[in-house]
Amino acid sequence: MACPWRILAAALVAAATVAAQGSGQAVPPVPGAPPAQTTPTTPPGDAPQAVFGITVVDNTGLEGKIYLMKPGSDGLPNFKKMKSVGSIYTTMLNIPSRSFTTGFPGITERFEWFAIDYTGRFWIEDPGFYLFALLSDDGSKLFIDGHEVIDNDGIHPATTVEGRVKLAVGVHRIRVEYFQGPRDRLALVLGVARPGGTWHVFNTSDFRPPNPDEGKQPATDASDGKRRK
Helix, strand or coil, X not given: CCCHHHHHXXXXXXXXXXXXXXXXXXXXXXXXXXXXXXXXXXXXXXXXXXXCCECCCCCCCEXXXXXXXXXXXXXXXXXXXXXXXXXXXXXXXXXXXXXXXCCECCCECCCCCEEEEEEEEEEECCCEEEEEEEEEECCEEEEECCEEEEEECCCCCCEEEEEEEEEXXXXXXXXXXXXXXXXXXXXXXXXXXXXXXXXXXXXXXXXXXXXXXXXXXXXXXXXXXXXXX
């Protein structure tokens, strides 16, 4: 298995290259990436499959609620005023810039003008300042414990925005809002660097608590869709 931070670096470089080539701008450097001459422009062959998630419930990862957006929207929607059409689950967001026309089998065939609201929990063992990098095409935002850490909203090609947050030992809430505008290219990669560490793809499996039950998402009651405490 390739090193996770190399997967992230490759994904960020590939997306930045596509965006830069289209605009005629120079490719921006990627924090934590190897020298340019040794950095691959596509993820390694043994990288995790790039998917938004699966429909099998996993309370230890991220739950992504899918919403259908109005065509022509230019930013993230107000999820509180919308009704989800279904949920998917994943432990990481690692989707390099690529074409997307498959939709979400079993939920919706929509492959443009949709949004996903990911929520989950993760455990911090080593306190300190954590760096996050959120690459997306189109818009996205990152929230930790209800506070906005990264704003990468709007209609745009694959773009990376970084943010920093100080985290204490214990359980923390994470939320990633994402939307895809017009067809058909998209991207969504969330990276993290621990205090003094290098970049890698954020994976809830790497931030598990000593007590497994502490990191689980509250279960959802299928009868009314509300969280059970």
